[in-house]
Amino acid sequence: MLDLIACQRLDAADPLRVFRDRFAPADPGTLYFDANSIGAMPKDAPARLAAVLEQGWRVQRRRSWSVLDWLDAPSKIGAGLAHILGAEPDDVIATGDTTTGLFKLLAYAWSLRKPGADTVLCEEGTFSTDMYVAQGLRRLLGDGMKLKVVTSEQLKAAIDDKTAIVYLSHVDYRASRRWDMAELSKLATAKGALTIWDLSHAAGAVRIELQKSGADFAVTCGYKYLCGGPGSPALIWMHKRHQNRNWPSVCGWMGHDDTFAFEKEYRPAKGPKMFQAGTPPVLGNAAMMAAVDIWRDVDPALAAEKHGKLSQTLIALVDQELSTFGVTVTSPRDYGLQGGHVSIAHAAAEQVMGAVLDAGVVCSFRGPDSIRFGLGPLYTTHAELWDAVQRIKTVLQKETWRDPKYGKAPI
């Protein structure tokens, strides 16, 4: 039996507990489990933004391009988060949104496919935007790219000599099922296929070892577990063995090898910097740098361990407190197979989610019947999990979710 005291003991023994204080405090009475959507705000993000506005925009104005780090930020952010991705510092860049990053990587990897391979292999039910990017690129190129969409059960066996790219979300955004990156990379490599990983529901939560795993390319959302701020730039990673083998699809001055020489011909910058297209989003980068400066001090092994403990505690609490109300855990029970969030199911999940939100527990619904709890290893506590589960229990006991106002959960 887990109780509040047991949870508090886990928090007291948590080697990362000091990091909670580096994030802005939650509102009293509100419990946030939305790291899968918007990670918590670093405490000093507002002061940093205010400084960029005052010193950068108001005072220095165009001089900022030279005297501040506006143009270097994409590389600095990439380098500062590389250890969290198991990457080398100069192999990561922060640029654009996740979707555009997927487009750039898919187009690039496609240009490097082995002769005879014509298929991009995708998982059924992958996140919508990942699928749309592939459909759009196939239509744009019109050069025989085939998309093969198979179930997760079929996926490993579907990697064959025709597979050009294995194009996967590392973690399923609904069920939180995580692929074994090293295993899949090995299977792909054995067939001469390249891998592209969307790490959005993994990075900043579970342990990622891009360099060691044999992966080829990866992109991740920056504003979920990584706490980069709403709509922050995404991160693009590519292994050194693939750098400078071709141009990026979107060629721009910030991805040119000598931006301010204004040369007539495009020459790609070295490494992932070539994936930068236009001027960096200065304000978004400044906010993200606040998170980077926290992650810089984080041992990724400890973060993953903490995330695992939080996940296992939540699952145990759901079993213990909520199973009699028709709640089941749908994310993997084996933490090695789980992504950033814990998913539970209930027949009336959409209504329950609405009532739970009104009870101050910020989680999210994904159809048809999932409620997701995104767990931030640097600030979520075990005691909060206890509190949240008790509030959910009350909603289920009192059946407050039957109120007609809980017809449709917010997005």
Add this chain to the structure above:
Amino acid sequence: MLDLIACQRLDAADPLRVFRDRFAPADPGTLYFDANSIGAMPKDAPARLAAVLEQGWRVQRRRSWSVLDWLDAPSKIGAGLAHILGAEPDDVIATGDTTTGLFKLLAYAWSLRKPGADTVLCEEGTFSTDMYVAQGLRRLLGDGMKLKVVTSEQLKAAIDDKTAIVYLSHVDYRASRRWDMAELSKLATAKGALTIWDLSHAAGAVRIELQKSGADFAVTCGYKYLCGGPGSPALIWMHKRHQNRNWPSVCGWMGHDDTFAFEKEYRPAKGPKMFQAGTPPVLGNAAMMAAVDIWRDVDPALAAEKHGKLSQTLIALVDQELSTFGVTVTSPRDYGLQGGHVSIAHAAAEQVMGAVLDAGVVCSFRGPDSIRFGLGPLYTTHAELWDAVQRIKTVLQKETWRDPKYGKAPI
């Protein structure tokens, strides 16, 4: 003869003078003529950003997607700036950087080219990123796209039956020479060619009439004259006659017709919204909305008239005060042919620019010999022009620019 009093009289008679107070004040002693690089900061931008961080990121967190305007901002910004572009409100969207916008439009327009046309016509010396985008797309598609680069003198005559797209900067970023959009559009249309306009050095300065001019597509930087904040999103416009004729190249969930239905197949959103790919940059959009709410109150005809007066005053002052020091005006003297900035040339422009900057006049150098003054119609005053020219005169009289420290101007 122009003198300070004459300049002050022009300011007193300026119907837009009230707008100056809606921007954060400049530092005492500093004169900003960098609207071609970073437009001034709206006075309430810091408060808006602070509110987004506090209420949006810290308190509402993921609930903000539903309760705030984070997802609607791209359309709202587009609609709010449409009149400044002479566009209809639902034909404009704020998304991505300018370079990526150029890529999206060029790929889209290319897919709509008339049969038999195979050439993208560009101007020699166009801004680097515009050229790189075209070179990159040609390489990506490998489908016979030809790039034809001609001088501005040759351009009109070069539009022929093989021309698929006339791909132009509305204003030359060095000399500030402006194309007659209606004339060029007419020439292009007569040959069945499409036009793509990069408005970066025009929008928010000179009068633009996208809808009336017969143009097909346009993109503009948002952080120059439009004052959207450093690295703000770009704006993409397309005429209604081209909407929903194909998919965009970068297909993403935010450009899907029903984002949160998570459909398996991509279906483009109506109008320019399809050019949205991933999650909007929330912080950048919030800052930009501060500028939008100023522009909302601006009559574009008055803004252009003011910009014209500023330009003509500056040119007259340069002639009167600086011509004896080897300074010449290189931007067009006919305002109808001029873009957002006034350019002057000096044999030692790079060194002069450094000394002028130290004298508190924030302008910019572009090789080989140009100094640019970007004039913001909502906040630059004629008296400031007088003051700036006097400071430049002092630099030239005392030859302080000969100090070896002024070897290379900042970017």
